[in-house]
Amino acid sequence: MSTTEIPNFDVLLTKEEIDARIKQTAETLVPMLEGKSWTAIVILLGAAPFASDLLRALADRGIDVGFDALWLESYRDARESSGRVVVRADIQRSIAGRGALILDDVFDSGRTLEFARTHLMAKGAREVRTCVFARKPEAAPTGLDAWAYDAPPRYLVGYGMDDAGHWRGLSYLGAVPE
Numbered sequence: 729m730s731t732t733e734i735p736n737f738d739v740l741l742t743k744e745e746i747d748a749r750i751k752q753t754a755e756t757l758v759p760m761l762e763g764k765s766w767t768a769i770v771i772l773l774g775a776a777p778f779a780s781d782l783l784r785a786l787a788d789r790g791i792d793v794g795f796d797a798l799w800l801e802s803y804r805d806a807r808e809s810s811g812r813v814v815v816r817a818d819i820q821r822s823i824a825g826r827g828a829l830i831l832d833d834v835f836d837s838g839r840t841l842e843f844a845r846t847h848l849m850a851k852g853a854r855e856v857r858t859c860v861f862a863r864k865p866e867a868a869p870t871g872l873d874a875w876a877y878d879a880p881p882r883y884l885v886g887y888g889m890d891d892a893g894h895w896r897g898l899s900y901l902g903a904v905p906e
């Protein structure tokens with residue numbers, strides 16, 4: 729077994745606050761998703777916990793969506809975007825004629841989501857909607873259909889988000905000390 733001391737991150741949202749925001753976000757998505765076929769596309773790696781919680785919250789509200797993954801990377805182990813989005817693994821099922829609900833953990837420059845939108849439309853998605861857990865203030869307000877949290881301009885960790893590959897498993901949302 730290996731243990732590591734967890735740095736003193738500033739807690740932005742507790743687990744309970746995250747849970748409440750996921751439920752609220754699911755409520756706002758229900759009217760948009762009702763009555764049509766959708767596949768939720770989780771952007772790996774960071775959005776895995778968010779996607780799993782949101783899918784459960786949607787199912788609790790009577791919304792069943794397909795589920796697929798698109799593994800994109802632009803930061804790797806850095807705190808700044810490389811400026812180039814790379815596909816590490818593509819979706820596994822056809823999205824042709826279906827709505828794509830893109831789920832990501834954080835919206836920062838917006839580059840990753842824009843790439844994913846273009847990619848899925850090129851594969852024949854009927855329409856694309858986007859939902860993220862945290863929206864950074866620098867991000868352009870356009871292009872997001874829903875978000876759970878307006879984050880401060882800090883580097884976020886936990887709830888799927890990493891710093892050089894660490895801390896994705898924290899149950900709270902933290903920020904690296906300034």
Ligand SMILES: O=P(O)(O)OC[C@H]1O[C@H](OP(=O)(O)OP(=O)(O)O)[C@H](O)[C@@H]1O
Nearest residue numbers: 772773774801802803836837838839840
């Ligand atoms: O709006 P942007 O500036 O594009 O940043 C957002 C993206 O950055 C992170 O991905 P990263 O490339 O770090 O991969 P990861 O999900 O594996 O952490 C995060 O998961 C988002 O997908």
Ligand SMILES: Nc1nc2[nH]cnc2c(=O)[nH]1
Nearest residue numbers: 834836882883884889890
């Ligand atoms: N972990 C993490 N990844 C990001 N990608 C873009 N912004 C962030 C952030 O604040 N934290």
